[in-house]
Amino acid sequence: MKYLIFSVFVFFFSCAGNKFNKATLNKEIREYAFCLCLNHAFSDNVSNSILKEDMSLPMYFDVTNHANGQFFKLDSLSKKFALSIQPSQIQDYSNRKPIIAKCFEFSKSNEIDSIVENE
Numbered sequence: 673m674k675y676l677i678f679s680v681f682v683f684f685f686s687c688a689g690n691k692f693n694k695a696t697l698n699k700e701i702r703e704y705a706f707c708l709c710l711n712h713a714f715s716d717n718v719s720n721s722i723l724k725e726d727m728s729l730p731m732y733f734d735v736t737n738h739a740n741g742q743f744f745k746l747d748s749l750s751k752k753f754a755l756s757i758q759p760s761q762i763q764d765y766s767n768r769k770p771i772i773a774k775c776f777e778f779s780k781s782n783e784i785d786s787i788v789e790n791e
Contacts, residue, residue, distance in 0.1 A: 697736060705750055712750055713769070
């Protein structure tokens with residue numbers, strides 16, 4: 673009887689752990705998409721300056737297991753989206769782009785679902 677209870681406990685505990693890990697990986701892939709989008713949206717000088725100080729891109733590359741084996745697809749989607757960000761038409765914003773806001777929206781978008789769902 674002890675072994676049965678222990679086995680059931682281990683089974684449920686391991687299933688709960690998988691759900692947590694999957695949810696965590698989904699979140700991290702979306703955060704990685706955000707970082708990739710920023711990297712592609714900013715100028716090369718800005719991106720290179722950020723990469724000298726910040727280690728987020730290589731960290732997410734490792735933590736997400738290369739975007740769950742779909743790094744090239746995620747990178748391509750991120751680049752395509754980043755290059756599509758248009759400058760604001762509101763004169764007060766001096767023709768600047770809402771890069772951070774749009775990349776954040778992109779990381780929450782359905783476009784990332786195909787990568788997240790393939791894990």
